[in-house]
Amino acid sequence: xxxxxxxxxxxxxxxxxxxxxxxxxxxxxxxxxxxxxxxxxxxxxxxxxxxxxxxxxxxxxxxxxxxxxxxxxxxxxxxxxxxxxxxxxxxxxxxxxxxxxxxxxxxxxxxxxxxxxxxxxxxxxxxxxxxxxxxxxxxxxxxxxxxxxxxxxxxxxxxxxxxxxxxxxxxxxxxxxxxxxxxxxxxxxxxxxxxxxxxxxxxxxxxxxxxxxxxxxxxxxxxxxxxxxxxxxxxxxxxxxxxxxxxxxxxxxxxxxxxxxxxxxxxxxxxxxxxxxxxxxxxxxxxxxxxxxxxxxxxxxxxxxxxxxxxxxxxxxxxxxxxxxxxxxxxxxxxxxxxxxxxxxxxxxxxxxxxxxxxxxxxxxxxxxx
Ligand code: OSB
Ligand code: MG
Numbered sequence: 001x002x003x004x005x006x007x008x009x010x011x012x013x014x015x016x017x018x019x020x021x022x023x024x025x026x027x028x029x030x031x032x033x034x035x036x037x038x039x040x041x042x043x044x045x046x047x048x049x050x051x052x053x054x055x056x057x058x059x060x061x062x063x064x065x066x067x068x069x070x071x072x073x074x075x076x077x078x079x080x081x082x083x084x085x086x087x088x089x090x091x092x093x094x095x096x097x098x099x100x101x102x103x104x105x106x107x108x109x110x111x112x113x114x115x116x117x118x119x120x121x122x123x124x125x126x127x128x129x130x131x132x133x134x135x136x137x138x139x140x141x142x143x144x145x146x147x148x149x150x151x152x153x154x155x156x157x158x159x160x161x162x163x164x165x166x167x168x169x170x171x172x173x174x175x176x177x178x179x180x181x182x183x184x185x186x187x188x189x190x191x192x193x194x195x196x197x198x199x200x201x202x203x204x205x206x207x208x209x210x211x212x213x214x215x216x217x218x219x220x221x222x223x224x225x226x227x228x229x230x231x232x233x234x235x236x237x238x239x240x241x242x243x244x245x246x247x248x249x250x251x252x253x254x255x256x257x258x259x260x261x262x263x264x265x266x267x268x269x270x271x272x273x274x275x276x277x278x279x280x281x282x283x284x285x286x287x288x289x290x291x292x293x294x295x296x297x298x299x300x301x302x303x304x305x306x307x308x309x310x311x312x313x314x315x316x317x318x319x320x321x322x323x324x325x326x327x328x329x330x331x332x333x334x335x336x337x338x339x340x341x342x343x344x345x346x347x348x349x350x351x352x353x354x355x356x357x358x359x360x361x362x363x364x365x366x367x368x369x370x
Contacts, residue, residue, distance in 0.1 A: 001111050002079050006072050006103070007035040011360040012295060013323050020138040022165035022192035023054035029292050029322075031358065032063050034098075038108040043110025044352055045300060047102035048264035048291035055190065055291075056098065056239065056265070063099040070367065071096075071103055079367025083107040084270040097242065097267040100316070104268030105300050113347035118303065119261055120342050123269055125306025127228040129339040133159030133313035135188065135290060138168050142175045149176050149183075158338035159184040159210065159313040165192040170200075184313070188213035191239055195223040198230050210312070211236040211258050218242065224255035234258050238289055243263065244275045251282050258312070262289040263304060264297075265267045272304055280309040290315030295328030299348035302332070306342045316340060329353050329362070 012030045019026050032047040045132040045233055047067075049058040070093050071208035086104045093100070103283040108329045112119040120127075139145040149160055160180075162172055164187045174363045176185055186209050193201060204212055211234040216223050228235045241247045241259055243266055250256050258281050279286045288305040291297070301316050318340070319331040328334075328350040334340050343349025 001038060001083070001107065001114060003036045003038050003076055003107060004368065005037040005075050007037070008064065008067060008365045008367070009033045009357070009361045010064065010363040011357065012362055013327075013360050015292070016320065016322060016324050018137070019292060021163045021188075022138075024052070026050075030060055030362070031294070032060055032067070032102060033296065034102045034106040036103070036110045038110055039114055041110060041113045042115060043106040043108070043347060044296050045102050045105035045109060046294060046297040047098050048293065048297065049098040057098060058098045062096065063102065066093065066099045067103065068367070071099060072367045075103055075107070076367055080107070083111045083204065087267050087270045098264040099216070101266070101268035102263045104270065105263060108269050109300070109347040111152040116340070116346050117353055118344055119300070119348050120303040120306040123273060123303055123307065125303060125342065126308050126341065127306040129335075129341050130302055130305040130310065130316060131158050131313035132264065132286075132316050132334050132338055132340050133157055133161060133225045134317050135161045135315045136163065138163050138165065142172060145172055146175055146179050149180060153175065155179060155184060155318075156336045156338040157313075157317065157336055161186045161213070161315065163187070164189050166197075170203045173204060173209065175208045184210055186210040186236070188238070189215045191217050195220070195226055198227050201227065202231055205232040209233050213260060214238040214240065221246075221250050221253050221255045222252070224319065225253040228254055228256065236260055238262070239265075243267070244271055244278060247275050248278060250282055251279070257284065259284055259286045260289040261286050261304070262291060263300065264291060269300070269304060273307065276307050276309050277286070284311065285311045287312035288314030288316050290317070292322055294323055294334055295319045295326040295350055296348065296352060298332050299328065299343055299350045302340060302342045303348060313338070325353075325356060327352055327356050337350060
């Protein structure tokens with residue numbers, strides 16, 4: 001395959017509802033969108049870097065800078081036998097996995113469309129529907145939180161995740177447990193704690209949680225291992241798993257019992273498959289994370305979630321929870337049984353509404369082989 005032309009855009013979409021994590025509240029999402037053209041077809045993907053360096057060091061601006069200056073020249077006009085060859089070809093550029101993933105994933109979509117196959121089939125997926133969970137942000141009060149959780153359970157979601165931070169943690173988990181009994185529940189701290197908080201975090205053990213996600217800093221693999229030894233609740237890592245080899249180190253160290261896979265964080269679909277396979281071989285269940293994606297990134301996530309070791313419900317929810325309208329038509333929806341269909345058409349299998357893309361665009365650039 002050859003990417004003859006790459007189109008980059010920066011888009012801004014308002015969120016249906018604000019989303020708050022331990023690092024702050026957001027009301028909209030600014031992100032880079034990539035379109036890769038080749039052989040008369042187009043592949044699409046979005047870069048999950050945000051406009052702030054709070055979840056990860058990468059931002060929209062670093063992704064734009066690195067893509068335009070360093071990544072695009074390594075891929076545009078270059079023949080690749082398969083999209084899995086792209087990530088290794090970008091090795092000269094250190095880090096910047098979210099920027100690399102956006103190009104790589106657009107290439108996978110283009111490749112699958114050229115094969116006239118759904119992306120899931122090309123990735124090695126085995127499921128036509130995937131189990132959906134939701135991630136519920138920090139709310140203004142525990143009453144609001146309980147109301148929000150109730151709405152999502154009524155919509156059919158199979159697992160509830162609530163965001164926590166110091167000052168909004170044990171009482172939030174307790175309120176949800178108390179009101180909704182045995183609902184599958186987990187918490188995500190987005191690195192808001194220190195190992196010195198281990199006794200406090202052990203308080204979560206009283207609530208029979210599926211897992212606690214990323215309690216400590218991204219770099220703290222050995223601290224996570226020490227924390228896991230003190231908790232009955234399984235630790236799941238998100239931010240820390242910034243590459244396949246970091247995933248292997250975390251498993252070897254006993255830093256987690258579960259891993260959240262986000263293709264943007266590890267460098268795309270090829271690296272996600274390698275991480276998925278590694279986890280399967282080590283008996284570590286995985287689930288698919290979310291980054292408030294538009295329908296384009298969301299569709300990619302559904303295809304990847306159809307791989308066999310995604311045995312836990314992911315943060316792959318209906319588009320209407322995030323953007324209305326979304327960039328795609330029809331939107332992605334959840335069935336009353338809490339599953340979402342993996343789109344069956346070629347590539348990511350969703351229709352991108354180009355007028356909506358155009359309307360949300362803040363900046364645009366076209367790159368061709370020189
Ligand atoms: O930590 O999983 C996270 C959103 C933005 C950045 C980080 C995270 C999240 C979510 C939301 O939890 C998942 C989603 O609904 O897309
Ligand atoms: Mg997380």
